[in-house]
Amino acid sequence: NSIGFLAPHNEYSSAGDTGGQVDEFKSMVKALHAANIEVILDVVYNHTAEGNHLGPTLSLKGIDNRSYYRLVEEDRGSYFDTTGTGNSLNVGHPAALALIMDSLRYWVTEMHVDGFRFDLASTLTRQDSDLDKHSAFLDLVHQDPTLASVKLIAEPWDTHGYQVGGFPARWSEWNGKFRDDVRDFWRGEAGSLGAFAQRITGSPDVYESTRRPPLASVNFVTAHDGFTLADLNSYDDKHNDANGEDNEDGESDNRSWGCGAEGPTEDDGVLALRARQQRNHLATLLLSAGVPMILGGDEIGRSQHGNNNAYCQDNEISWYDWAAADRSLQQFTADLIALRTEHPALRPMWFxxxxxxxxxxxxxxxxxxxxxxxxxxxxxxxxxxxxxxxxxxxxxxxxxxxxxxxxxxxxxxxxxxxxxxxxxxxxxxxxxxxxxxxxxxxxxxxxxxx
The missing domain is CATH 2.60.40.1180 (Golgi alpha-mannosidase II)
Incomplete structure (x- = not known):
C-alpha cells in the first residue's frame, strides 16, 4: 500500500532512516544493469494506504480528498472502490494524473528503471465507471517522450472488470488465463487440453486477432499473490490462519493439488510426484511462447506453508529458507533458461x-x-x-x-x-x-x- 509515489520503501534499505535508500536503489540498478539485467518496477498507483472513510489520514486524504480519490456520487463521504483496499485514486482528475506522471518520469530519469508493472491497471483506465482504451492515463503515458522507450506491463483486471487482451498494442499483460489453464491441465482437469495448447503457443486466441505478438503475454503460474509453486503442488486448500482473519482472506479458487496429501508428508511417492509437478509447471512456463515470469523462490522450492496471502507476514512464513533450498530444482530451472536462451524455436516472436x-x-x-x-x-x-x-x-x-x-x-x-x-x-x-x-x-x- 503506497503512501508516497516518489520514494523507495525505506525498510528495504540498510540505511533507510537517513535517505540512504535512494542511493542504495540507484546502486542496485547500476549493478543489475552491469550484469545485463533490466529493472522493472512494480508500481501501485490505483490506491493508497489511507483506506476508506474510516482509514487514517496519511497523505492525499489530508491534501485534497475530493480531487485525489474517487467518491460515490450519491454520497461524497464514501469511496468508490475498484481495488479491494477501501479507496481508488481518481485518475481522471488532473492533479492525480500529474502526480502519477511525475512519479513515472522520476523513476526513469532519476532512478533509471527500464519499465513498470502497473498493479490493477484496469482501475487506471476507467473513465467514470467504464474501462476506456483511450483514457487520459493511457493517452498521457503514450505521448510522454520520457516514457517512450520503457516497458509497460499491465495487471489487466480489478474488482470491477477483467481486461486480459484489452490493453493497447504497446503494452504487455499479465496473462491470468495462462495461470489458470496451465494449473488446470497439470492437475488433470477434464477438458483442459485445448486451452493448454492455446496458452503454450502464446495465447493466439487472446492476442492474434488484434495483431499483438506472443510477447504481449506475460506468462506466469504463480505470483506474489497466491500460493508459491511448492505450495501449489502441496496443498488442496489455503492455510491463512496466521493472518488473523479466520482463513477467510486470500483466494479460495487456487486450482491447486496436494498430490495426495495436505502439506508436509514423508510419503516418498507423494514427494516424488510433487517434485515432478513443480518441474512440469516450470517447464511449461519456460517452453511456452510469450514472456515467462517466475516468482522469486519458486526455483528453489520456497514454501509459505500453505499461506496464499502472506502480504502481512514479514517473518519466517514469507522469508527465504536458504537451508531448505532445493538445489536440484534450481539447476533444473537454470537448464531450462539456458535452453530457451539458446533456441529461437522455444521463444518465437510471432504466432x-x-x-x-x-x-x-x-x-x-x-x-x-x-x-x-x-x-x-x-x-x-x-x-x-x-x-x-x-x-x-x-x-x-x-x-x-x-x-x-x-x-x-x-x-x-x-x-x-x-x-x-x-x-x-x-x-x-x-x-x-x-x-x-x-x-x-x-x-x-x-x-x-x-
Whole structure:
C-alpha cells in the first residue's frame, strides 16, 4: 500500500532512516544493469494506504480528498472502490494524473528503471465507471517522450472488470488465463487440453486477432499473490490462519493439488510426484511462447506453508529458507533458461501455424498414436496428453515436447525416429534415440530434439 509515489520503501534499505535508500536503489540498478539485467518496477498507483472513510489520514486524504480519490456520487463521504483496499485514486482528475506522471518520469530519469508493472491497471483506465482504451492515463503515458522507450506491463483486471487482451498494442499483460489453464491441465482437469495448447503457443486466441505478438503475454503460474509453486503442488486448500482473519482472506479458487496429501508428508511417492509437478509447471512456463515470469523462490522450492496471502507476514512464513533450498530444482530451472536462451524455436516472436502451411516455422500437435489432433480431440474430456512439435527457421533444432497430465503412463508414437532426449521432469526417463516410440510417465513431461 503506497503512501508516497516518489520514494523507495525505506525498510528495504540498510540505511533507510537517513535517505540512504535512494542511493542504495540507484546502486542496485547500476549493478543489475552491469550484469545485463533490466529493472522493472512494480508500481501501485490505483490506491493508497489511507483506506476508506474510516482509514487514517496519511497523505492525499489530508491534501485534497475530493480531487485525489474517487467518491460515490450519491454520497461524497464514501469511496468508490475498484481495488479491494477501501479507496481508488481518481485518475481522471488532473492533479492525480500529474502526480502519477511525475512519479513515472522520476523513476526513469532519476532512478533509471527500464519499465513498470502497473498493479490493477484496469482501475487506471476507467473513465467514470467504464474501462476506456483511450483514457487520459493511457493517452498521457503514450505521448510522454520520457516514457517512450520503457516497458509497460499491465495487471489487466480489478474488482470491477477483467481486461486480459484489452490493453493497447504497446503494452504487455499479465496473462491470468495462462495461470489458470496451465494449473488446470497439470492437475488433470477434464477438458483442459485445448486451452493448454492455446496458452503454450502464446495465447493466439487472446492476442492474434488484434495483431499483438506472443510477447504481449506475460506468462506466469504463480505470483506474489497466491500460493508459491511448492505450495501449489502441496496443498488442496489455503492455510491463512496466521493472518488473523479466520482463513477467510486470500483466494479460495487456487486450482491447486496436494498430490495426495495436505502439506508436509514423508510419503516418498507423494514427494516424488510433487517434485515432478513443480518441474512440469516450470517447464511449461519456460517452453511456452510469450514472456515467462517466475516468482522469486519458486526455483528453489520456497514454501509459505500453505499461506496464499502472506502480504502481512514479514517473518519466517514469507522469508527465504536458504537451508531448505532445493538445489536440484534450481539447476533444473537454470537448464531450462539456458535452453530457451539458446533456441529461437522455444521463444518465437510471432504466432506459429501448423506445418501444412509449408512454413519453416511451425507448431504441430500429435495424439499419442502419432496422428495429428483433429477438431474433436481438442474437446475430448479424457484427452490429457499431447506431443507438440516446435520448429523455427532460425533454429537448427526441432523439438518434440511430450506432456502427460493423466494418472497413467502413455506411450507415444513419434513422428520420426531421430530424436534425442533433452530434459524431463521424470528422473527415470531415458529415451534411446533409435526407438519409434516413447513411454511418458503419469504427470510428467519430456522434451526431445532432432
Amino acid at each position: 506459429r501455424h501448423d506445418s501444412d502451411s509449408d512454413a519453416e516455422t511451425y507448431v504441430d500437435f500429435y495424439r499419442a498414436d502419432g496422428e495429428k489432433l483433429a477438431d474433436d480431440d481438442w474437446t475430448d474430456d479424457a484427452a490429457l496428453s499431447l506431443l507438440v512439435e516446435l520448429a523455427s527457421a532460425d533454429d537448427d533444432s526441432t523439438f518434440g515436447w511430450l506432456v502427460n497430465s493423466s494418472g497413467g503412463a502413455v506411450e507415444f508414437t513419434l513422428p520420426s525416429e531421430d530424436w534425442r532426449q533433452v530434459i524431463s521432469s521424470d528422473p527415470d526417463q531415458a529415451y534411446e534415440s533409435s526407438g519409434p516410440s516413447i513411454l511418458i510417465r503419469e504427470h510428467s513431461f519430456t522434451l526431445l530434439a532432432r
